Amino acid sequence: MSKAHRREKQPDAVRRSLLDQAARHAAEDGLGAITLQSVADAAHVTKGGLLHHFPSKQALIEAVFEDLLTTLDDEIDRLMDADSVAQGSFTRAYVAAFFEVARDGDASPWAALSVSCMTDAKLRARWSQWMHERLERHTATDSTPHLAIARYAADGIWLANLTEISGLPAGELDRLHDQIKTMTSTVKP
Secondary structure: OOOOOOOOOOHHHHHHHHHHHHHHHHHHHOHHHOOHHHHHHHHOOOHHHHHHHOOOHHHHHHHHHHHHHHHHHHHHHHHHHHOOOOOOHHHHHHHHHHHHHHHHHHHOHHHHHHHHHHHOHHHHHHHHHHHHHHHHHOHHHHOOHHHHHHHHHHHHHHHHHHHOOOOOOHHHHHHHHHHHHHHHHOOOO
């Protein structure tokens, strides 16, 4: 019987570390700078170990995107649960979540992935599907045109914040967020 040290396999922890490191690399250096080897090294696994979980760089990027969508879903659900007014609650939560991301600026993994979403058809299709599913789920409370305008305004502000050299000033982001929140609280037929 061998007494050699044997490391316990923890596939969920390894997968989580790989996703976290890929997201960190995307935020710090952009998606173009990500290599499978650099993510594997940062997660302290072999490249083969990474390939066991993600067979390609594209599969890894798509998994990071899905992970971020899950995080966004969780945050939106949390914000909706805290909202005492059903009408417009999804839109208010969506707007609040994206203003939080906007405050993170290019330090957010969303920064690199959102820019890639514009050029990567699979990521763009997945974003569109995610949004369509959410709007369908919340059609009873969030289907009015003024709420759609509020969501589009938040998207535009988020993108504008990414394209500014230093991002929009915090005070300006707060004022814009307050204005959009007011729009979502106004009941319109």
